[in-house]
Amino acid sequence: MGDAARFADVELLLRRAGPLAHAAFEAGPENGAFIASQCRVLVIGAGGLGCELLKDLALSGFARIDIVDMDVIDVSNLNRQFLFRAHDVGRSKAEVAAAFVRARVPRCNVTAHNADITQLPADFYRQFNLVVSGLDSIDARRWLNAFLFSLLERDATSGEIDPASIIPLVDGGTEGFLGQARVIIPGFLACFECTLDLFPPQRNFPLCTIANTPRLPEHCIEYAHVVLWPDVRHGERFDADDPAHVQWVFERALARATQYGIQNVTLRLTQGVVKNVIPAVASTNAVIAAVCAHECLKLASYLAPSMNNYMMYNGEAGVYSYTYQNQRRPDCAVCGVPVPRRLGISAGSTLNELLDLIAADAELRARSPSLRWISGHALYYSAPPALHVQTSANAERSLIDLFRAWHMQNGLAPDARDAANESENGPVVDAQRSPPVMKLSVADPHLPHVREVHVELL
Amino acid sequence: MSQLRGSDESVSGDAACLEEKEKTRSKMAQPSSAGRYDRQLRVWGERGQELVERARICLIGSSATGTETIKNLVLPGVGAVQVMDTQSPSCGLRSHGCYGATDASHTGATHSTADADTTQICAARDLGSNFFVTEDDVRHGRPRAVAVAHWLQELNDAVVCTAEHISLDELLEKLDADNERGKSGVEMWVAQFSVLVVAQMPFSERAPLRRLAAACWSARVPLVWCRSYGHYGMVRVIDREILTYSGGGGEGADARQPLDASVTGSASPELWPELHAFYDSFDFAALDSAATRLVPYPVILSKALHEWREKHNGGEDHHAFPNLRKHRTELQQILDGWRKSPQCDEENFDEAMRKLRLICDVRPGELQHGLAPLVADAEHMCGICGEEQEVCGGSGSGTGRDVSGLKNIHSQPPEAAMHRMRSRAHYWLFLRCVRAFVDQFGDVPVTAALPDMVSDTESYVALQRIFHARARLDVERMTALMRQQQIKDSARCSRMRLLPASARERLLVEPDAEQHVAYLCKSLRGFRATRTRAPDDTRYGRHPEDSELVAQSNNSGGGTGGEKDDGVEFAVCALLFAADAFHELQGRFPGQPPLRALPVDASDDQQVAFFSEQLVEEDCALFRGVAQSVAAQMALSPQGVALDGNLIKEFVRCGAAELHTVASVVGGVAAQEAVKLLTGQFQPLNNTFIFDGVRGASASFIA
């Protein structure tokens, strides 16, 4: 086959011992053979990072690669997703990317999965030695992290993790000239959820600014998007990928801007606001994907110890990167022992406002949560539709009102499991006494687990 | 990462008229590219994209590292790339028609691919590292530069990708011969490019890269030098002076700029009567609490300063500055006095409090943001050719010494050289006129951008209108000043007279000057001139000013890098130069098998010999000595470079292998730096970036 001749560069390292190699490294032709014929790698995402990752892995000798992506190719991908051409627009990203790499590197077996990562069975994931992700969504990365953690198997008596059940996750992300790469060994190193605060939640424009004192073009766009759309296009779901929908918002935003004398509402800006478009360039994707692929090569061959364990990259001012060890959080919702999340909100706020707070909270970020009292009684369901209809009336009620109503109905404090709090949170709220606490359990598709949340009514 | 940037960073209005015109023009020119380039336009804006599309790039060295760099430039749409190799293909195709229909005619060609490393014909080894070489290219024995240019072309129709059928060695020979006959030499050749990328070329004493680098230095052509070496990668930017304007021209960039001092009222009212009339239209006593909460903070600050001056010195001193700590307290008391309901959120007052420095620490006309030294430098620069007046003869004592690669011009100079000269000239001319502007109008030109602030719509829009009108006026004033200065300079610039008449005209401020000047005014806070070390400084240069530079570069950590230790990267940098010195002695790199490529049908024995660990041991002993002496000569850190024995051995183990992953990291960083050089946006690398794949870490510093 001439594999040694082709991969002479990688083989020079794989077949010769080095003092900086991992302690478990054994030089020899077996390393290259393992990478080519046994090691199975799953690439998540066939976007800017995914295309680069496929190329980098194929040219590092990996020959059994699977790639998952449910998206289709858009013209705006072509400035960096170099496995796609203009005539591929509209086709499956995973399939086109896989076919391109198979054609260019014939020894490399790439299997495409045009699928939603959350819909693939656990046994699918269990086939892989390594997972490497290039996703632009925080939610998807949280899900993947939690899922790989859930695949860990422990010894029934000792509680020790079975090493065979560990699938290392190499994760990359970019925005403009910024990026980061990391190695997560589920159960051992800080996980994605441990360090969620590296990604501050998106701040939305306050609704009162949008409605009453618009100043920026963005305020006008958000008005058309958040206020006008539900109002005028009653019941129709807004789809940021539908050009007609975006055009509609753009035109309404432009009208509002003209009315207020606000300038610079453009279609591009509208797209950016309603789709939360992330700036992306070829170069940063190349850097981050290659750092991730190099970690894969090291994990698969012990060529060198793994990065420990997080690298941030900033190419805006010179080239600055910093690699350091992220610490595990003992109370991490995925890999630690979670404690109830405490939130504070004024007692007169509506449940809707509490939902906003939960969506914006750095740790929860639950954007479509369902809330129950921890006693199990329903408070608010975002889905399924039947339950949503039943509970949606609560959304406009004030929290203190809900708190009192619950108490009246049940004759005890809403946190019935906690007898100590019962008397403290009496039916009548006294401003002089410590604030009442709503103890809730929050379930959300974005959250790895149901989370207990304590809401202080201030 | 997607959530890194809060969406409250926003685009507010700017010199709307001019901007609109510019947008329309560029959209008409490239109707289909807006969709394709959408995501990068959000990083460097329309203006940045225009400069990218104008660029002409040359790559020398078409292995994985160089190819990956160029790939990341073809994708964003540079104008043209030309690919060449360092050595001549001893056999291979010298025609363009080697793909597609004419393929059949070449199938008979037979080549020995074993010697690929020296002939730079596509070989098996390229297939394992370079994504832009195919099995078919190897079968046909195509020159690697030709294959790479062909497959890169496929990425983007808008780019012209060509392969040069001459090696660097041959080219240098030819140019030298031309030079002797009185024609242009290497300088003139490099001057046709916007950026030169060289990959995997050693920098030893007699290396052709030395000559190339010297020519680029003298012709002001930026050189990006990249290498991948086992786990390690390097990018070095070499350019005498990199002129940049801003921290990125993408969407919302304007609105991220802070306000200047003058707009908050510290300037004398007579300098900007419209603004002060607007401020005066607010009367806190007459406002109810709802209205008070929506007064924009510049109004609050301006009024606070006015009131403070009234109280201070009995109102005698109308230009007093609240620059002491106790003054700040006095101002705070004034602000608190105006608040209607201290319980309630009055965010506008909080904003005013946070921006107190605008009226306390900054005076109108003061050159902030590192502008003062640049404006001082600009005094000596010619507004026509962008060189020092002493060089072009503008000061009267000119030597006429040519530094731009434009000597001996009998015909039209290359487009890239003209563009370079013109942008330099406008850059310095603008800065030179900032001084005159401040002298004449009392303050720096106003930026049209108004950041978002707590305010009712009416006040904000009114304030924005006042800003726009003033910004337009300032652009007109500035353009007039620049034109006047250019007329003076054009009478004196000797380099202008070297050019043919048609080229001369293009050096003057163009008819669409106001657009350009508006952009410069907007960028006023971002001007920066980065001077990198000369190429031949690399190994032996230890200059007095270097220790300061190095100290700077070590501290430029952006805040988070307190514990960052770049010791390994310093050593890697030294070892890369040591490997070149070794190469010059031995004809190969340490640990590199003497037989450059393994035959495709190599027997087990051949493989064992090729991947010999014995070689590592032998070369280690030799390399250690070379490395010690090179490291001792390098001025990388005040403490010197500590060479760890393990690192030296690891380096030899690498045997100059070009791993695709490392090549791709290097290619990404190199392309990113090329984009900065082309667009004049962001802050360039000064001057060396080192990647260490063992730790998954990197550092940059001056080497």
Ligand SMILES: [Zn+2]
């Ligand atoms: Zn965790």
